Amino acid sequence: MGSLYNVTSKPALCCGSRLQKKEETCCISESRQLLYSAKKGLQCCGHLYYNRSLWSCCLGKLSPWQPNQTSSKRQTKGSPLLSIMNQEKQKLCNKVNLGKVESVSVHSIVFSNVLKVYPKGGLVYFEARGVMSSKDPGKCILPELTTGKVYFFSRTKVFVNLDHKTVFEALYFIISTCQQ
Incomplete structure (x- = not known):
C-alpha cells in the first residue's frame, strides 16, 4: 500500500x-x-x-x-476471507479460481462464469459454475460477499482484492509473481 x-x-x-x-x-x-x-x-x-x-x-x-x-452453530475458525497480497507463492501459484458470486448461504457460495487459472503453467480454462462449500455444514464459516461481484477463490478460501483497482491488476499480480 x-x-x-x-x-x-x-x-x-x-x-x-x-x-x-x-x-x-x-x-x-x-x-x-x-x-x-x-x-x-x-x-x-x-x-x-x-x-x-x-x-x-x-x-x-x-x-x-x-x-x-x-x-x-458457533463459528470456531477464522473467516476464509484473505488478502491476495498475503498469500504464500506456492498456494497462489498452484491453482486459483476467478468467478462471479451467484449466491451465498450459510453452507455454500455459488460462483458463475468461473475461470480456473494455473499461473505457473499459464493454463486458463472456463467452467459454467463453481461451488465453495463449508467443510462442516453445521458451522457458519463463510464470509459475507456481494452477489454479482467477482472474486478469486480456492476450495476453502475467498481472496479479497483490496490492493488492486481491478480484477485484471490482481490477475497480473498473481501471474507475474508465479513466473518469477
Whole structure:
C-alpha cells in the first residue's frame, strides 16, 4: 500500500497499509483490513475482532451468543476471507479460481462464469459454475460477499482484492509473481 518497511523476519505480512507484527491479528472484510492485538478467546468476523464467548459470527455479521445455542452453530475458525497480497507463492501459484458470486448461504457460495487459472503453467480454462462449500455444514464459516461481484477463490478460501483497482491488476499480480 505504498509504505516501505525494513523487514527482518519472514514471512512479512501486510494488513492494509501496515506491516503485521507476530503478536497481531489482521481481520479482513470486503472493504477493510484492520490490525488488532492478538488475544485468546477473540477472533475475526470480517474486519471486526470479537469475543467468542459473547458473540457468534455468520456471513460476516455478529449476533449475541445464546447459552442454549448448540456449539456447532458457533463459528470456531477464522473467516476464509484473505488478502491476495498475503498469500504464500506456492498456494497462489498452484491453482486459483476467478468467478462471479451467484449466491451465498450459510453452507455454500455459488460462483458463475468461473475461470480456473494455473499461473505457473499459464493454463486458463472456463467452467459454467463453481461451488465453495463449508467443510462442516453445521458451522457458519463463510464470509459475507456481494452477489454479482467477482472474486478469486480456492476450495476453502475467498481472496479479497483490496490492493488492486481491478480484477485484471490482481490477475497480473498473481501471474507475474508465479513466473518469477
